[in-house]
Amino acid sequence: MTSTVDVGAPRERMLHIIVNPSSGNGAAGKAWYSLATDVSLRGYSFEVRFTEQRGDATRFAREYAERGAETVVAMGGDGTVNEAINGLMTPDGPLNPATRLAIASAGTGKDLVRSLGTRTFSQMLDALDAGHTSAIDLALLNYVDAESGEPASRYFANVADMGLGADVARRIEASPSGKAFGGMVSYLVQAVKTIRVFKGKQIRLEIDGETVFDGAAQMVVFCNGGFFAGGMKIAPLSSLRDGLLDVVVLEEVSRRALLTSLLPRVYIGRHIGQDGVHHFHARRARIDTPEPFLVELDGELPGVSPVSVEIAPQILKVIAEPGPEESDIGQ
Numbered sequence: 267m268t269s270t271v272d273v274g275a276p277r278e279r280m281l282h283i284i285v286n287p288s289s290g291n292g293a294a295g296k297a298w299y300s301l302a303t304d305v306s307l308r309g310y311s312f313e314v315r316f317t318e319q320r321g322d323a324t325r326f327a328r329e330y331a332e333r334g335a336e337t338v339v340a341m342g343g344d345g346t347v348n349e350a351i352n353g354l355m356t357p358d359g360p361l362n363p364a365t366r367l368a369i370a371s372a373g374t375g376k377d378l379v380r381s382l383g384t385r386t387f388s389q390m391l392d393a394l395d396a397g398h399t400s401a402i403d404l405a406l407l408n409y410v411d412a413e414s415g416e417p418a419s420r421y422f423a424n425v426a427d428m429g430l431g432a433d434v435a436r437r438i439e440a441s442p443s444g445k446a447f448g449g450m451v452s453y454l455v456q457a458v459k460t461i462r463v464f465k466g467k468q469i470r471l472e473i474d475g476e477t478v479f480d481g482a483a484q485m486v487v488f489c490n491g492g493f494f495a496g497g498m499k500i501a502p503l504s505s506l507r508d509g510l511l512d513v514v515v516l517e518e519v520s521r522r523a524l525l526t527s528l529l530p531r532v533y534i535g536r537h538i539g540q541d542g543v544h545h546f547h548a549r550r551a552r553i554d555t556p557e558p559f560l561v562e563l564d565g566e567l568p569g570v571s572p573v574s575v576e577i578a579p580q581i582l583k584v585i586a587e588p589g590p591e592e593s594d595i596g597q
């Protein structure tokens with residue numbers, strides 16, 4: 267369904283909006299009326315399309331960019347945002363260099379928007395009004411598609427991970443209550459259940475052509491953004507604009523150490539430097555595993571290893587609060 271509201275605003279006050287009404291356990295459907303009111307009061311005209319199935323947000327974003335949209339607003343969770351980004355991008359770069367993305371976060375995790383400084387609608391709209399546009403890095407992940415078994419690739423803006431984290435995501439997706447208790451609590455409940463039964467797997471991690479880890483690992487996280495799983499500070503010093511991925515590897519450690527020391531520490535970003543935790547910077551990375559390892563990407567579970575990942579520096583324009591390490595690139 268497409269609706270258009272025209273308040274007679276000039277072209278730069280036109281928003282092309284995608285809403286996933288089922289994000290945040292359906293909260294996005296209600297929150298949409300609040301966003302629609304806010305953007306109208308601020309003098310924006312808009313066109314809105316509501317997603318009904320997987321893939322719609324990618325298709326809508328692509329169509330908007332092809333039609334010359336200046337600002338595409340993705341309203342939903344990290345998965346919806348990931349889909350929109352993959353619609354705005356081609357393997358060679360942005361489909362339309364004039365298009366920028368604004369994120370109206372309505373999911374349970376809100377992880378990417380933590381790094382962008384736009385967790386709430388009003389923070390995002392204030393940044394939009396002020397013209398704060400920032401060029402952020404994306405990472406392109408190559409993996410094996412879970413359904414077809416064919417090689418596939420996808421950009422991610424926040425985090426891709428393998429092992430424990432992906433297994434927790436699979437359990438959340440499969441559990442009848444889903445994310446009903448909100449991102450962090452659902453994650454913690456399922457993380458504790460998963461840790462009880464999860465066993466590490468052999469991996470070989472290559473960074474910029476060099477093997478840096480070869481052994482049993484419980485988790486590997488490729489971080490563009492700094493937060494995952496509803497607020498865990500997985501890469502506390504990461505930047506969305508430094509042209510580097512932060513790669514965090516958790517070796518096989520005891521369940522006790524994981525539950526009583528590392529898991530609490532990761533919420534406050536104090537796990538780096540602890541025994542069993544490795545941290546690397548990478549432009550390119552590759553992971554080979556003797557058996558397929560499930561991959562999670564911005565909250566979705568698209569496939570399995572082997573994977574390779576490559577950073578695409580400052581390739582996507584987004585509405586964000588200017589970061590401490592960069593200046594605003596303006597409109």
Ligand SMILES: [Mg+2]
Nearest residue numbers: 505506510511
């Ligand atoms: Mg970075």
